[in-house]
Amino acid sequence: QQKVQQSPESLSVPEGGMASLNCTSSDRNFQYFWWYRQHSGEGPKALMSIFSDGDKKEGRFTAHLNKASLHVSLHIRDSQPSDSALYFCAASANYGNEKITFGAGTKLTIKP
Amino acid sequence: NSKVIQTPRYLVKGQGQKAKMRCIPEKGHPVVFWYQQNKNNEFKFLINFQNQEVLQQIDMTEKRFSAECPSNSPCSLEIQSSEAGDSALYLCASRRGRDTEVFFGKGTRLTVV
Numbered sequence: 241q242q243k244v245q246q247s248p249e250s251l252s253v254p255e256g257g258m259a260s261l262n263c264t265s266s267d268r269n270f271q272y273f274w275w276y277r278q279h280s281g282e283g284p285k286a287l288m289s290i291f292s293d294g295d296k297k298e299g300r301f302t303a304h305l306n307k308a309s310l311h312v313s314l315h316i317r318d319s320q321p322s323d324s325a326l327y328f329c330a331a332s333a334n335y336g337n338e339k340i341t342f343g344a345g346t347k348l349t350i351k352p
Numbered sequence: 353n354s355k356v357i358q359t360p361r362y363l364v365k366g367q368g369q370k371a372k373m374r375c376i377p378e379k380g381h382p383v384v385f386w387y388q389q390n391k392n393n394e395f396k397f398l399i400n401f402q403n404q405e406v407l408q409q410i411d412m413t414e415k416r417f418s419a420e421c422p423s424n425s426p427c428s429l430e431i432q433s434s435e436a437g438d439s440a441l442y443l444c445a446s447r448r449g450r451d452t453e454v455f456f457g458k459g460t461r462l463t464v465v
Contacts, residue, residue, distance in 0.1 A: 274454075278393075281458070282458055283354065283356070283443055283445075283456030283457050283458045283459050284443070284456045285354065285455075285456065286453045286454060286455075289453075326393055328395070337383045337400065337402055337407060337447070337449070337450060338400070338407065338408055339385065339397040339400055339408050340385075340397075340454065341395075341397070342387075342394075342395035344392070344393065344394050345393045345394075
C-alpha cells in the first residue's frame with residue numbers, strides 16, 4: 241500500500257473555477273508535507289510546503305493540513321490553463337535531508 | 353527556476369547495456385537525491401547524498417544500480433545491465449539544507465529496447 245494516497249486521479253475544472261486536490265498519509269511518522277507540480281516534459285517544482293495544522297495561503301493556492309487525520313489538501317482558485325499539470329503530494333518523517341515520499345499524483349486539466 | 357542540470361535528456365540502450373546519466377546540482381547544494389519516475393508517474397526513491405556521503409538508499413542488492421557524487425565532478429547514476437523495466441524518467445534533485453526547497457532537474461528519460 242502506498243504511504244501517500246492522492247485523490248482524485250484526474251480532475252477537470254473550467255477556467256476561473258476552483259480545483260481541490262486531496263492527499264492522505266497512512267504513515268503517522270510523516271509530519272511534513274509538500275505539494276509539487278509537474279508540467280509535461282519538465283521535472284517537478286515545489287508549489288508549497290505545510291508543516292503546521294491549518295491553512296497556508298500563497299497567492300491563488302491554499303493548502304490545508306490536519307495532522308490528526310494526516311490529511312492535506314490543495315485548493316487552486318481562479319484556475320488558469322497554465323495550471324494544467326500533474327500535482328503530487330509529498331511527505332517526510334522529519335525536516336532533515338532524508339527522502340521525500342511522493343503520492344501517485346492528480347492530473348489536473350483546466351478547460352478554457 | 354531550477355538550475356539542476358541533467359544529461360543526457362534522452363538515453364536509449366539495448367537490454368544488457370550500461371546506462372549512465374549525470375547530474376550537476378545547484379551551486380551550494382550539498383544534498384542530492386535520485387528518483388525514478390515510471391510511465392504511471394509514480395516516484396521511486398533511489399538514493400540521496402550529502403556531499404559525497406550516502407544518506408539513504410534503496411536495497412540495491414541487484415547490484416545493477418550504482419551512484420556517486422564525487423567532489424568537483426557531476427553526480428552520476430549508472431545501471432550496469434539495463435532491463436526493459438528500467439525504462440523510466442530518472443530525476444535528480446538538490447537542496448541547500450534542512451529548511452530549504454528541493455529543486456528537481458528535467459530528468460533523463462531512459463528507454464531500454
